[in-house]
Amino acid sequence: MAIDSTTEPPLIAIQNLSMSYGPSRLVLSDINCDVGRGEFVALLGPSGCGKSTLLRLVAGLITQTSGLLTVAGQDPVIARRSSQRVAFVFQEPNLLPWRTVSANIALPLELRGTPKIEQTRAANEILSLVGLTADDARKRPRNLSGGMRMRVSLARALVTHPDLLLLDEPFAALDDVLRQQLNEELVRIWRDRGWTGLFVTHNVAEAVFLAQRVLVMGARPGRIVAEIRVPFDYPREPSLRAEPEFARLCGELSRQLREVSR
Amino acid sequence: MRLPSARSVLQTTVPPLVLFAIIVAVWHFCVQFYGIKRYILPSPWQVGAAFWTDAALLQRAVLYTGSAALCGFVGSLILGTIIAFLFSQSKMLRSAGYPYFVFLQTVPIVAIAPLIVRWYGNGFQSVVLVAGILGLFPILTNATQGLLDIDPDLFDLFRLNNASRWQILFKLRFPSAVPAICAGARTSSGLAVVGSIVGEFFVGQSTTHYGLGYLIEATNSNAQLDRLFAAVFTSTLFGVTCFALINLASSTILSRWYDGPIENRQ
Numbered sequence: 001m002a003i004d005s006t007t008e009p010p011l012i013a014i015q016n017l018s019m020s021y022g023p024s025r026l027v028l029s030d031i032n033c034d035v036g037r038g039e040f041v042a043l044l045g046p047s048g049c050g051k052s053t054l055l056r057l058v059a060g061l062i063t064q065t066s067g068l069l070t071v072a073g074q075d076p077v078i079a080r081r082s083s084q085r086v087a088f089v090f091q092e093p094n095l096l097p098w099r100t101v102s103a104n105i106a107l108p109l110e111l112r113g114t115p116k117i118e119q120t121r122a123a124n125e126i127l128s129l130v131g132l133t134a135d136d137a138r139k140r141p142r143n144l145s146g147g148m149r150m151r152v153s154l155a156r157a158l159v160t161h162p163d164l165l166l167l168d169e170p171f172a173a174l175d176d177v178l179r180q181q182l183n184e185e186l187v188r189i190w191r192d193r194g195w196t197g198l199f200v201t202h203n204v205a206e207a208v209f210l211a212q213r214v215l216v217m218g219a220r221p222g223r224i225v226a227e228i229r230v231p232f233d234y235p236r237e238p239s240l241r242a243e244p245e246f247a248r249l250c251g252e253l254s255r256q257l258r259e260v261s262r
Numbered sequence: 263m264r265l266p267s268a269r270s271v272l273q274t275t276v277p278p279l280v281l282f283a284i285i286v287a288v289w290h291f292c293v294q295f296y297g298i299k300r301y302i303l304p305s306p307w308q309v310g311a312a313f314w315t316d317a318a319l320l321q322r323a324v325l326y327t328g329s330a331a332l333c334g335f336v337g338s339l340i341l342g343t344i345i346a347f348l349f350s351q352s353k354m355l356r357s358a359g360y361p362y363f364v365f366l367q368t369v370p371i372v373a374i375a376p377l378i379v380r381w382y383g384n385g386f387q388s389v390v391l392v393a394g395i396l397g398l399f400p401i402l403t404n405a406t407q408g409l410l411d412i413d414p415d416l417f418d419l420f421r422l423n424n425a426s427r428w429q430i431l432f433k434l435r436f437p438s439a440v441p442a443i444c445a446g447a448r449t450s451s452g453l454a455v456v457g458s459i460v461g462e463f464f465v466g467q468s469t470t471h472y473g474l475g476y477l478i479e480a481t482n483s484n485a486q487l488d489r490l491f492a493a494v495f496t497s498t499l500f501g502v503t504c505f506a507l508i509n510l511a512s513s514t515i516l517s518r519w520y521d522g523p524i525e526n527r528q
Contacts, residue, residue: 056418059418059422061418061421061422080422080424086422087422088418088419088422090415090418090419092415094413094415094416094419096416096437098440098518107419107423107433108423110433111420111423111424112423112424
């Protein structure tokens with residue numbers, strides 16, 4: 001899924017973007033990057049480098065102080081209200097405790113006024129995609145494990161068939177095995193569905209395993225310090241993590257992270 | 263909902279009953295030993311006898327006070343929630359209106375009650391109003407707080423899906439606020455009972471229907487302390503029963519929301 005940037009305009013285009021909270025707290029400084037349609041990009045950086053802020057800017061939840069940010073050539077808010085379906089997966093599953101799993105998954109469709117039958121059909125279809133059963137669908141979130149809740153959260157994001165999926169360290173709170181498992185499934189779903197993915201993480205191996213391209217960010221103020229292409233083909237098997245080239249790339253990224261954190 | 267085991271029921275009911283028996287015994291002993299006059303402190307048996315002779319009267323009084331408290335409580339629940347809805351939608355409305363509810367809350371009810379009787383007459387409606395005014399504030403503050411205190415991520419989730427103001431209010435704010443509204447309702451149900459009893463102090467005299475408040479006042483002014491005690495105990499029992507009923511109702515509602523009472527949530 002290589003993107004030829006000369007023929008198709010990027011889905012996300014960011015030029016000279018800066019963001020500050022108040023006059024003295026500069027969070028992001030002079031960000032420049034593009035994300036092509038269908039591309040899977042990881043934003044890697046230490047905590048507090050403003051990577052979540054960047055994600056929220058792309059979602060149109062907040063507005064930048066200066067610079068240009070467009071999604072499909074439009075202002076992010078206008079884009080998500082009109083042409084683009086944008087979905088967001090938060091660090092916490094953030095499920096509504098008073099709703100069942102299937103009602104949680106159907107929520108975005110419900111808010112968009114999709115007919116009830118269509119909601120149920122779409123929710124059922126997504127269930128198996130993220131590895132949930134019809135039995136799970138009737139449960140309340142509190143009766144699920146942390147990993148299962150994250151799957152529900154992922155299903156809720158995917159139910160609208162998003163054009164752009166923004167993921168804000170979604171698996172950070174899970175144990176390592178579960179995280180790897182969900183990474184593998186996320187790659188599979190991405191190949192299946194073909195959304196554009198922007199994945200925020202502070203975990204080097206996760207970024208390398210998932211993305212086609214990793215943008216390394218530095219902190220105080222947040223800025224992009226390096227861009228690294230990940231040369232591995234898809235589908236990416238779990239065995240990839242054991243290959244020397246994978247380790248070399250992770251080592252390289254870790255070194256860069258250490259440099260910017262200094 | 264899971265029923266408590268027989269053992270835990272015994273553990274929670276036996277100790278207070280034992281303490282009650284001890285208090286009654288000490289009370290009886292003191293009255294006998296010091297020869298306390300009946301119009302100062304009646305003995306437990308005299309109070310018991312008053313219960314027996316006044317049974318029909320007390321029953322009617324409970325019914326009267328109870329229906330006034332219930333009407334006042336339901337009124338304050340509905341009105342409080344509606345005002346909280348409005349408050350949650352506009353900061354201006356909130357900052358304009360809120361001080362007056364604090365004001366209403368801090369003015370002693372014994373000062374408001376005679377005014378209400380003057381305006382609305384010596385009747386049931388005035389008692390209901392006093393009960394409602396007393397019960398309004400806890401519902402209003404709790405519901406407003408609950409409607410405003412929503413998870414910012416969930417708010418973002420709704421915004422991302424281009425939810426309307428109404429959708430945010432009814433699909434996010436209100437369900438999030440239900441536990442807070444239930445907590446407010448528990449406080450307010452007790453206050454509504456107090457409010458209707460206080461209301462009767464000012465209303466009861468000229469009506470043909472007696473409430474507990476009127477019984478307390480009338481027996482006190484006639485120095486019929488055994489009957490006074492019976493009325494006070496009945497009021498207390500009635501208040502406790504109301505509180506227990508509201509507790510049961512709210513934990514039933516919350517179990518629908520959360521598969522269990524909020525106290526047991528993970």
